Amino acid sequence: MDFLFNDHLLNDKEGKMSASVTTTGSSPWFSGHFPDDPILPGIAQLKMVVDLIATSGQGVSHLTGLSRVKFRKIVRPGELLDIQVTCTGREDQFIFRITSGDEEVCSGRMFSTQKKLV
Template identity: 55%
Template sequence: MWFLLLDLDQPAPDEIRAGVVVNGDSPWFDGHFPDSPILPGIAQLKMVADVIGKARHQSLWVKRLHRVKFKRIVKPGELLEIHVKGTDNQYSFRITHNAEDVCYGMMSLDGKRH
């Protein structure tokens, strides 16, 4: 994985929680932006899909996104919490940092790459 998965928990069958950190040497920060690196939104979405795939023990691909909102910039080394609810490859998600919303929305995942 391109991020550090600190913990992964499934408190209920339809719920996933994870703590993650993206180190400053991640390729996602290359050129985005040289003097003030931030984690691109697409990387945040990929991270959510990867965490769901890890919890479900399968490779999953983003099929569709709904109502996605980016609320805060993510800097290298910040501790992020990912909260996911859903089944049948339909998930609502929220990424937070220190209880502050970073990103949230809904995603549909598929086991096939399109």
């Protein structure tokens, strides 16, 4: 299940990427999580980060590890999320932050391998 980014901004010169996503109640991510009180699972938030890295032109990103991940806010259908990813200077390490308005939703470090598309 891929997310459709509302807008997409890449700035490879500074090693920063950003995008925004509006969560919709019809998304399969909310199905069964939870029927009477839908919330966006943490794994879906991490998938947004992976999708953004994968669209950066570096190839297909394969997650190999996570560090210092913190989930700070529950995400409900209809929320606008801003995703920021910064390359740490190494091709396989990224610092990410997801916010909703002024509130931090999720943050941490992601480690990946890159496979170039043929």
